[in-house]
Amino acid sequence: MIGFDHIKELALKTPSKIVLLVMDGLGGLPASESGRTELEMANTPNLDQLAAKSVCGLHDPISPGITPGSGPAHLALFGYDPLLFDIGRGILETLGIDFDLEEKDLAARGNFCTVDEKGLVVDRRAGRIPTEKSTELCQLLSKLNVDGVQLFVNPVKEHRFSVVFRGDGLSPELTESDPQQVGVAPKAISTLSPGAERTARLVNQFVDEAKAALAESYPANMVLLRGFSKHPNLPKMAEVYRLNPAAIATYPMYRGLAKLVGMKTLATGESIEAEFATLCQHYEEHDFFFMHVKRTDSAGEDGNFEAKVSAIEEVDANLPQLMTLAPDVIVVTGDHSTPAMLGAHSWHPVPLLLHSRWCRPDGVSQFSERACMNGSLGRLPAVELMPLAMAYALKLTKFGA
């Protein structure tokens, strides 16, 4: 496929508008009784009508057989090859709490854990202490002093927290302190490559001071750190595509991912309806909109087939609002599959429709996994979606003479 650098050269600034509507975890698997997937079961007259005027297909978020996390799945949808652009776990955890990352930040995922009097781990999750307790302890840890870096320790959920080290010249090339088993001591953090010595020293200093500060906080009397990663400094969509992009998402992590590629995040409400209203309200201000619907994925993760069907139907019911805006290109898809039957993210390819006046309609008249199989986009890697959306919005000039 054509590279990112080529797209930069071909991208044109035009007034045309693209809306990328992502139902998280959209793809599903047939329920045994009905033989139909969540999307096939959902009553979606508006999506079906749109499919009939679109080109359809299925995308593989990363490549066939690979189940993606939210980070790489979204990067791929934004056209950033997730095998080239890596978002570390510490960074992703930190994006998920709406923390305003800076480019020099080093982030890690933390667990509160329990150690015995010999310092051996007896519970890697400190009895899953409540988030309120964790919040209190994070405030305590935020006050620690580590030479030459600013510390930000924030609760995530239960025993999980995020720690950000802000300072110049920090390196993510560190081993993890979590031994991934009980009965042994947390590991000292060491370097994975030369140049990370100072960072390893600073991080070990933080762990030592945390241990001292938590001495009286049994069961949360120690911390484990992993997923050290730096802000990925991704090229921005303005630079790659010459777009002025905005994101509408109710969950912090998706707003965070959108910010990484230079989208403006628009304040919105909690409901799907509120997200569509936000799109209408800001429609004149941007030429690219990423709309993220979380409920499809949450329902899939919960194994709740019916709730996923109903989230899809709610999106469908709101579609006419989007249609009245008449964007030049509408893409509707998911970032990956989350079949309720599996109760987890999966590798199954994801249904996709792309509408524009420049489509050759392909005879697909239903928006579903099986119908999209016969679409003219065929089966394609997710990273090819943005070049297609750009092309159908007449935003790419000719390659070569």
Add this chain to the structure above:
Amino acid sequence: MIGFDHIKELALKTPSKIVLLVMDGLGGLPASESGRTELEMANTPNLDQLAAKSVCGLHDPISPGITPGSGPAHLALFGYDPLLFDIGRGILETLGIDFDLEEKDLAARGNFCTVDEKGLVVDRRAGRIPTEKSTELCQLLSKLNVDGVQLFVNPVKEHRFSVVFRGDGLSPELTESDPQQVGVAPKAISTLSPGAERTARLVNQFVDEAKAALAESYPANMVLLRGFSKHPNLPKMAEVYRLNPAAIATYPMYRGLAKLVGMKTLATGESIEAEFATLCQHYEEHDFFFMHVKRTDSAGEDGNFEAKVSAIEEVDANLPQLMTLAPDVIVVTGDHSTPAMLGAHSWHPVPLLLHSRWCRPDGVSQFSERACMNGSLGRLPAVELMPLAMAYALKLTKFGA
């Protein structure tokens, strides 16, 4: 996909014959009234009959969403990855006038332009002077002396001309002199990388002498140069595929592209009928024929749906002549789409049929964009076409033991 170097190792010299029939800009978009594309509207009994005995599919000239120029689109059809093999704009312009390029040549696209008494550009196209006038001025410029290089200045059309610098050690790593706006002076040409200093000096010397020579030729009293590029020295098809290839094309640029990959260009008439007659006449002399039909693209570029339909029908009417030759492999496709609805090259995938006695017929019985969607070749990048044609002609040996 398997690389070019592998193909070289696998290619066999055999008596079997391949005909690659390219209708330039073949792919289209449905007209709003009929809902049918140019190819769907055309009455093509012979192509449809051939499709029924072929494997069909759609190809992406470069990759999904990318609209190609003629150069990269044809390289891809010949099996040369257009992202690896680059044909510069100066070279392409020069191929278009049937100029016999040598491997040491440096070519540029030129414009005659108008400058005022201060030397500022007032018209980048010199009032689009007639080609006759430009021809005269090109003869004048051909007589200039530039140290150590031979000069060839040839008219293209109106204010556009081609200039070729023939000499040893010339570099294409040069900036352009065209400021792309009026009210400023033409830019001095400078180097893009070390080693191009001497070439920059020679080219600037040419521009200075041209300015002096054109002083009395208002409005064409200056030149602007861009698209500096060298002969790409492509590997030849004889070497890559062990073929003895010939090209039949009415337009110089396509003959030029064919020459770059080592095809012999056969003299032919202006009509589609004449091209088929040329094929029949020379059929015994070669084992690979590239036949290029230009009218489909010209009609598409003109937005003339009916003319494109009729060009396709004319090709269809001539097909029986080709069938009587019974080549081992016939490929019919386009280099890219040029929908009359868009009036320009586009990114839409291009219908494709491949006929050989070794096909598994795939149930496609019409040669059209929509019917080819259901073909067994699926959707594939254009560079994969030549390995397929070679295989179906039994010209590729086994990979590995």
